Amino acid sequence: MADIALQGITKKFGSNTALRDLDLEIKDGEFFVLLGQTGAGKTTTLRLIAGLEVPNSGKVILDGHDATNWNAAERDVALVLQQYSLYPRMTVRGNLEFPLKSRTQNFTAAEIKERVDRVAETLQITRLLDRKVERLSGGEMQRVSIGRAIVRQPRVFLMDEPLSALDANLRDVLRVELKKLHSELGATFVFVTHDQVEAMSMGDKIGVLNRGRLVQVGTPSEIYARPLNTFVARSVGTPPMNLLDGVLKGNMAVLDAGKFSLPVASPHGGDGNRIRFGIRPEDVVLDDNGPASARVFDIENHGVIKILTLDIDGTHLHATVSAQTQVHIDDTVRFSWKPEKVLCFDPSSGRNLGLG
């Protein structure tokens, strides 16, 4: 059980700066998700917490103690990786026992067996215990990896895209199990992913990383509804938030595309200024009396919903509509949006003008 704090962390690899002046606080028992693209610095952050990397500057604080110079063994954390994390040439039992047999631990053979058996039961891998890890499927391997992490009951669980190498069904199953495990163990989880669905569905808190900087930290709903800038806005949500350039006139948005005027409930950024308006696809409504019109460019039917791609003279925007909606490609539709959901961003910096 532990609080984690990163203070002013900078990490360079040669001339390449992986993390710049990163500040992050993770509370005890939190399921914290680090979301970002490849190269954003998520894995580096995780490795810094694990003690596998030393920062060029800044501090890693574990439970109030400066742990910057502690080695991995001293930090008492567990790591689950995307792949290659199991020791080959050992059985599943061998892998699960391995952390308990290190010199930092003092367990009797009976205690080890008891713990391993209990963990195996929790993760439903008892029947695999005597199998060599090379002969496991991807999902089984990941269960064993998770088992190896929890068997030691560390203060922090670090997971580096543990589900990305699995197929979709298995990913859903393990996602639920991990969440359940988290609530049972009550331990601090730091979970790295590039998958915003994972981030939204699993995290108590999400930290969005972009090019070595932490852009925003918040609960999934905060990140979704009040993104700090256009980067965060487009990082979550499927399809991502529509961004449309235009001019703010009173409480109307005059879009560049088609010169349509649409209402904005809480306008920011000053009358007459150029604004980038953000609207999520589910807040775009098809409405025969709507002020704007567009051609249907593409339809993706997802069963419950349809995702429409609308074309206004070459500008595309997405709209999520109910699957019952009857539309065809190349139809011309009229639409509106929910004025209270519109966000105003600065077109040059991308900053959300509505957040002070």
Place this chain on the structure above:
Amino acid sequence: MAGVRTPREILTNRVAIVAVFVALAIMLTPIYWIASTSFKPRNLATTIPPTVVFEPTVSPFVKLFTKRSQLREQPTQEEYDAAPWWEQMVFDGGEKVVRNRRSGEVTMSGYGDRFTNSLIISIVSTVLAVSMGTLTAYGFSRFKVAGEDDWLFFILSTRMLPPVVVAIPMFLMYRVVGLNDTHLGLIILYTAFNLSFAVWIMKGFIDEIPREYEEAALVDGYTRMQAFFKVVLPEALTGMAATAVFCFITAWNEYAFALIMTNRNAQTAPPYIPSQVGSGLPDWTVIAAGTLLFLIPVAIFTFLLRNHLLRGMSFGAIRK
């Protein structure tokens, strides 16, 4: 599909079999030659055309291990009958076994000692080269080493000239420090030869072992050293086996330095065998017998490591 083969596949298969037989014939002929010569009576060893059918004898091996001298006069029938069977063989060849004048014990030739020297020097230098090479390779593979490429090139560059070039300076230096004709002297030399090779080969193997394994062990509470021994080493064994075979063969077969640096105490088998040309004309059967025995350790060593070799020789290419 297994079982069903197209005519083309059958043809390819036959061509492959023929090729294997041709290759085997070429490679095994010298070995057959050595083996057959080492069981021939001396007068059949150099016949033209070669004698293929003969009554095998172990007299070359008896001669190999004993010290002999030319017979001045034929032994009496009594002497001949009293001698054991192997001594009779030597009498038959016109020689007699040298015995200690007082105790009457047989004086052994130097072959056994030289063979032991070869074993000691080759094994110790192989163990040293492989273990040091593995550790060095691990360092290069896992840590940031300033000027890494230059160091690696430097290590390799020790192989860029024929070793004999440095034989004379080495000989002079060894004389000064007293390493001439010592086991340690040859062990150091052979380890130095093989180390560059071992570092390069092992680096290739260790680069292939995912770092995640050790990192998992580090996080699981092990030190870097424990992680190396418990997680990396088992994965590197295949490569170490392949490297060991190469190093062992190099050390075992080395001739030039052994000839120059040693003469008695630490002399290895390679320079010794050709020195036993026998009294008068060279006795090829004894040389063949010495050579045949000399081949056996490499064969055994390679055989023991054969499971690792197949994967090891491909330098990790077929590693999953």
